[in-house]
Amino acid sequence: VAVHLDDLSTPALVIDADAFDRNLATMASVHPGARLRPHVKAHKCTPLAAAQRAMGHQSFTCATPREVVGMAASGMGDDLLLANETVDPVRLRAMADADAMVTVAVDSAETVRAAAANGITACLIDVNVGLPRCGVSPDRAGALADEARRTGLDVRGVMGYEGHLMMVPDRSERLAQVEAAMALLAAAHADVGGEIVSAGGTGTFDLHQRTSVNEVQAGSYALMDTHYGRQGLPFEQAVFVVGTVISRQDDWAVADVGLKALGMDHGNPSVVDGTVWFCSDEHVTFATERTVHVGERVMVVPAHVDPTMAMHEAAWLVRDGEVIDRWPIDLRGW
Amino acid sequence: VAVHLDDLSTPALVIDADAFDRNLATMASVHPGARLRPHVKAHKCTPLAAAQRAMGHQSFTCATPREVVGMAASGMGDDLLLANETVDPVRLRAMADADAMVTVAVDSAETVRAAAANGITACLIDVNVGLPRCGVSPDRAGALADEARRTGLDVRGVMGYEGHLMMVPDRSERLAQVEAAMALLAAAHADVGGEIVSAGGTGTFDLHQRTSVNEVQAGSYALMDTHYGRQGLPFEQAVFVVGTVISRQDDWAVADVGLKALGMDHGNPSVVDGTVWFCSDEHVTFATERTVHVGERVMVVPAHVDPTMAMHEAAWLVRDGEVIDRWPIDLRGW
Numbered sequence: 136v137a138v139h140l141d142d143l144s145t146p147a148l149v150i151d152a153d154a155f156d157r158n159l160a161t162m163a164s165v166h167p168g169a170r171l172r173p174h175v176k177a178h179k180c181t182p183l184a185a186a187q188r189a190m191g192h193q194s195f196t197c198a199t200p201r202e203v204v205g206m207a208a209s210g211m212g213d214d215l216l217l218a219n220e221t222v223d224p225v226r227l228r229a230m231a232d233a234d235a236m237v238t239v240a241v242d243s244a245e246t247v248r249a250a251a252a253n254g255i256t257a258c259l260i261d262v263n264v265g266l267p268r269c270g271v272s273p274d275r276a277g278a279l280a281d282e283a284r285r286t287g288l289d290v291r292g293v294m295g296y297e298g299h300l301m302m303v304p305d306r307s308e309r310l311a312q313v314e315a316a317m318a319l320l321a322a323a324h325a326d327v328g329g330e331i332v333s334a335g336g337t338g339t340f341d342l343h344q345r346t347s348v349n350e351v352q353a354g355s356y357a358l359m360d361t362h363y364g365r366q367g368l369p370f371e372q373a374v375f376v377v378g379t380v381i382s383r384q385d386d387w388a389v390a391d392v393g394l395k396a397l398g399m400d401h402g403n404p405s406v407v408d409g410t411v412w413f414c415s416d417e418h419v420t421f422a423t424e425r426t427v428h429v430g431e432r433v434m435v436v437p438a439h440v441d442p443t444m445a446m447h448e449a450a451w452l453v454r455d456g457e458v459i460d461r462w463p464i465d466l467r468g469w
Numbered sequence: 470v471a472v473h474l475d476d477l478s479t480p481a482l483v484i485d486a487d488a489f490d491r492n493l494a495t496m497a498s499v500h501p502g503a504r505l506r507p508h509v510k511a512h513k514c515t516p517l518a519a520a521q522r523a524m525g526h527q528s529f530t531c532a533t534p535r536e537v538v539g540m541a542a543s544g545m546g547d548d549l550l551l552a553n554e555t556v557d558p559v560r561l562r563a564m565a566d567a568d569a570m571v572t573v574a575v576d577s578a579e580t581v582r583a584a585a586a587n588g589i590t591a592c593l594i595d596v597n598v599g600l601p602r603c604g605v606s607p608d609r610a611g612a613l614a615d616e617a618r619r620t621g622l623d624v625r626g627v628m629g630y631e632g633h634l635m636m637v638p639d640r641s642e643r644l645a646q647v648e649a650a651m652a653l654l655a656a657a658h659a660d661v662g663g664e665i666v667s668a669g670g671t672g673t674f675d676l677h678q679r680t681s682v683n684e685v686q687a688g689s690y691a692l693m694d695t696h697y698g699r700q701g702l703p704f705e706q707a708v709f710v711v712g713t714v715i716s717r718q719d720d721w722a723v724a725d726v727g728l729k730a731l732g733m734d735h736g737n738p739s740v741v742d743g744t745v746w747f748c749s750d751e752h753v754t755f756a757t758e759r760t761v762h763v764g765e766r767v768m769v770v771p772a773h774v775d776p777t778m779a780m781h782e783a784a785w786l787v788r789d790g791e792v793i794d795r796w797p798i799d800l801r802g803w
Contacts, residue, residue, distance in 0.1 A: 146803060243716065379556065381580070416510055416776065417533060446779070
């Protein structure tokens, strides 16, 4: 029996299969194969990763040990990068014991020692290219690589995330700033050695055709959100949280998609054909030009896709209004 | 073998058992027994609800059908209120079939019909007392109650949530506004009948000693957050997300508690002994006066407790640094 979009209980995380397919094709045409290391944190969903892999991308980026271990358990362990630091011996050991080639980011003597002591065999030197987060300063990258090699780690290269530049509105200004940040990464790479220069995200994905970066860590491109949607990128909105109108008053309506179903760090979501007033735990209050009725479906577009995915147990893959698959968001947690 | 707080993998949701116990005792002294209908949405955790029940509160407020069904399955179905509207026949039926006395909020002919058609036997008329969300306007409450009774529903009374007043900074101004809102609810109650007048939350809990409200729906009081912490309430911060410092640079440190571990709709969390710069998916970047080291633990205080709880699989109950229990956050989802 065919299940229709309107049969789903709400709030329901829904992926538009056609838009999703087009997004994957667009990215693969710019960054084929290993030029893209898709970031699993954007979706935390192994069936979605498998679709990326079917497009030719066999190496993946992860933000948490659970993402690494889960990708390995799903048979996608060819080349997994934990693009993040950890000193947790239990989780480092779990990654080392996974059926996978695992590389971790390191940016300090402590993270090098913890990785080597718990069975990890390969690392990238994480370099600060301007975002005040993890990453060693470029002038200390070479020394850290030497230290990592002394502990027996294979230093495969460098990574540096220019997250502070994803939303620079003007494209030429963004390009100039990305090139300056990647010059820092290239200088560190000259001191570090190794084959990998890994960086980038959805907001800068095509700017790396002109840098020394040889793999891009984009993730949000597959599903998109309103925040990236304002950037003029060639990707379509492919994920929605479908809600049901549960209350209708004189000037507003209320649907059952609240802030527990939406990443809120980038602000309120959008409602298709409506204007959002505010979100509560389990509600979105919005106004519309037209009359909406209790029981009617509404499409809510998240402002930030990554945390939105992490709030749902599963996503429903939909084509022409019919549900064609249920994808568990199986890499949630840590 | 005793498990210490420092043995937990991070991010770890941790409840300070002593502070939690004191919060429950403080609330029970103001609103004993059925005067408090604790709101399950604030924690989504049946062991925590069981602790509230052990303090004498046997009726509970829920925001989702899953909370209702889960509370019933845990043997706490004496008197469960879904303080929210739904027209979902599957979920209404699941609540009706639960081993519980279930009452649902209704604010329209559609929600009345859906409840009655799917086995629900009791309702409260949800009245708009000023927050633009669910709730019928007070002058239409009596007619809706008549309609509900015609369908066979037992109309137990009224509810009205003054959520827009929780954060009015001045206490006397807050009291005046709450009294005005509750006058609307009292007028609706006169038209509706029934025994229950249900309202309130943590921010207004003690103001209802002077209104006609006979049960208060507070939830956040048990664990608290920085948002309510600024209100001068007699409750202590009892929940933290414990993180590990994974990177230390010249002017800042980074811990592994990001926005996927924190409700962000009220803004950034706080870090004990630190100043938060920003959160990323899996990181909080912060500055400190003192030197922190990679591997050190930090305590992060969420800005909004309800969505924070919903992001974690379990909470660790801690007393004097020792882990004394693991409480699953078992009512997540919808």
